[in-house]
Amino acid sequence: MFFLLLLFICISPSKSLEVTDGIFSALVEKLSTLDETVQRQEKVNNEQDEIIRYLTNQNEELLKRLNDKEVLLKQLDKESTIDERRRFVLNSEGPVAFSAVIDPTVVDHTKANTAIKFETILTEYGGGYNNDTGIFVAPNTGLYLLSCSMLDHTPKGGHGGVMIHGEIMRNHDVLARVFAHAETTYRDQGANTIIATLTRGDQVWVRTVDNSDLGLGGSRYTSFSGYLLWQLS
Template sequence: MGGAYIILLACCASCYAASDLEIFQSLVLDRLNTLEGRVAEQNGLITSQQSVIEALLKTVFSKDEELKDIIHRPSRFVLESGDGPVAFTAAIQPRVQDHVGANATVKFETVITNLGGGYNNTTGVFTAPLPGLYMFSCSLLDHFDGKHGSAKLHAEIVQNDKILGRVFAHADDTNRDQGANTVFVQVNQGDRIFIRSVDNNDLALGGEMYSTFSGYLLMQL
């Protein structure tokens, strides 16, 4: 009887042990499945974020190319361009440039600024190195003292053969006179801009930096 009771207890203990092991194994499997699910969820999130990052990078690089395209667009302010700026100012330094004939190109021999190298002080002509919208201005001093030529200054700003604007001044025996004009004009590459006397066959043109010729490329087209 006693031996049978011991055997029964051993069998019961063995059953409880087997049952606890199955429960433990079930819990471990459940926890493992939960962890695997969370890992799969995280992997999905990472993949989604990678796709978002890749899309953002493509957008950034696309915008960067668009900015480069804007910067190098043909129509723009020249200060934002690698081609410019183009600007010049020249003046007549001597007290008087005497005996200037009719239809003669006025030569501003003293160069103050010549960015882009378009102005030639030997000929008095500015040749546009770039196409675009330009501003040109001219200020001329009429000189009269009876030695260097007659009074009544009449000149014009010329683009190739086209008159853009005119300058007039009329000195007398005691006073010199000043005339000026400014124009904005579209210019093609290679166009020639210069100042030309009109109808005075013996003009005395005042200097001392009073007479100047300037131009500036505002926007390349």
């Protein structure tokens, strides 16, 4: 150790400065190299951070899309179930159908343009038909099958000359007509069946026309029926 110290002292000042400068230059060069390496690494890290942020955003977007698809599939499954129910004329509230007839042998004094009261209910689902008024109120918007039959009344002394002219009405619009004209020997029954679009709240009823005071045959020959075929939104 003493020998090394002595050797260092014996070296000329100029030589000592040269050695010191060389060491300093080497250190500066190494520091510069390390700084460049750090800068490159920071750049790589920044690029990787950008990639990570991009992938994170993409992942969140994919998760959002997946969630939206799941919600859509659930909605489609629900609508498919409803459509299956509608196909069998069912919905969340059940079927809509009614059928009513006139039981008495004859209904006297049927006034023209007045709703006929089919008093005996055979079938009623959905709460739409009122036998006190003879009016059916559509509980749902959809395609309905509507049917009506009417029997002429037997007058005293025979059948000839008796005519029935009836109409199936939607609110104040004529949907279809029914006509029956008895012959001398036989009575006559007219009937009509249609498919119509009804909006919820529409009133459907049957009336006689062209007669100021007509008797209508009953005994369940005269009937009025309706059925929801397909519910519309």
